[in-house]
Amino acid sequence: MLGQNVEPLMQAIGEAAAGLLFPSESDFPIEAYRFGEAEPAPAAVLRARGLPPDTPVEEVSVASFFEGLVEGDDDGAARFRALVDLLQRELSDLRVYRVGKVDIDAFVLGRHPSGVWLGITTKLVET
Secondary structure, X not given: OOOOOHHHHHHHHHHHHOOOEEOOOOOEXXXXXXXXXXXXXXXXXXHHHOOOOOOOEEEEOHHHHOOOOOOOOOHHHHHHHHHHHHHHHHOEEEEEEEEOOOEEEXXXXXXXXXXXXXXXXXXXXXX
């Protein structure tokens, strides 16, 4: 564990995600993301992004979100595994939210020991 201060973990997540692109119809970078102290329920995620309350929010498992990205022996799979391992080791109650329908904001968020929710965010395009 990296301790109660979130900054070292935010930095470690940023380093683990550096250069990784989440594959979809357009590949987008993965970035460290601090959500805050409020629990990231779907309505709170929409408010945090300034999106209308009728915007679709889908919660999926960590395993299904990273499916196909962590398998294999190549460097990309190893880097995705390292990122997922870091999130699972340092954060509790991991949740994955997909927000939107075609241009999707994706969040993998967990609770830090300090009570702050943080993790990663990226964009997906699915037509």
